Amino acid sequence: MPRGPTQRRPRTRARLLEAAFAVFADRGFHGTSIEDICNHAGFTRGAFYSNFTTKDELFLALFDAHTERVLERLRAIDPPESDGDVFANVISAATQPSDDERRWYLITTEFTLYAIRNPDAARALAVHENRLREAVAKLLGDLCTELGVEPSTDLDDLARLVIAVIEGARAQSYVQPDELPPGRLERTFLPPILHAFTRSVR
Incomplete structure (x- = not known):
């Protein structure tokens, strides 16, 4: 059974997607920074870059x-x-x-x-x-x-x-x-x- 980071990764990705939807809708795609998304999701930039490159x-x-x-x-x-x-x-x-x-x-x-x-x-x-x-x-x-x-x-x-x-x-x-x-x-x-x-x- 997957443990640790492997088990957490899908949840982290899902939270980043939820945060991105909320912040994009509020501030616009261009008006939103990666930092904004991470802050909304409660993650560091490292969590973002472990799931997405851009x-x-x-x-x-x-x-x-x-x-x-x-x-x-x-x-x-x-x-x-x-x-x-x-x-x-x-x-x-x-x-x-x-x-x-x-x-x-x-x-x-x-x-x-x-x-x-x-x-x-x-x-x-x-x-x-x-x-x-x-x-x-x-x-x-x-x-x-x-x-x-x-x-x-x-x-x-x-x-x-x-x-x-x-x-x-x-x-x-x-x-x-x-x-x-x-x-x-x-x-x-x-x-x-x-x-x-x-x-x-x-």
């Missing part, structure tokens, strides 16, 4: 953790009744408004802007975004199989479209939440878009 690497670990939480939520959706809309159920689950999602949007948008200006960061972010998109494409493919339909366009492109609509809609909702409550645009338009890009095979 602040960028820590963000990408947060990105992967967030992706897995979203995918777990989507995979746990119960099939609808016979007259239900599978696409609508999935989109509804994917766009449930929460304070954490708003905070994550602030964090990831700032990092994306940074990556657009920094080729190394862009290449690193693209690797993690590709994994997310591949998972979304697989989920869409599985849904199509369940519905007895097939996509009429490339699944990777369809996944890109779904992600783009969700991210763009969130930006508008967070700026004007009273006029456009979070999730409304996605729930209204994504299901018919998905149906428009699928065709029956039965």
Whole structure:
């Protein structure tokens, strides 16, 4: 059985990730130092560097953790009744408004802007975004199989479209939440878009 540092390391990493999420959301990615994260987590800089080499690497670990939480939520959706809309159920689950999602949007948008200006960061972010998109494409493919339909366009492109609509809609909702409550645009338009890009095979 693992003991000592080996046993503590996953807990240390988890606490650093929790601290980073909180401080990034409060001060911004660029406004947060490694020292800020360590102080919030109650660790020394040595604990940080035994788990991450850079602040960028820590963000990408947060990105992967967030992706897995979203995918777990989507995979746990119960099939609808016979007259239900599978696409609508999935989109509804994917766009449930929460304070954490708003905070994550602030964090990831700032990092994306940074990556657009920094080729190394862009290449690193693209690797993690590709994994997310591949998972979304697989989920869409599985849904199509369940519905007895097939996509009429490339699944990777369809996944890109779904992600783009969700991210763009969130930006508008967070700026004007009273006029456009979070999730409304996605729930209204994504299901018919998905149906428009699928065709029956039965």
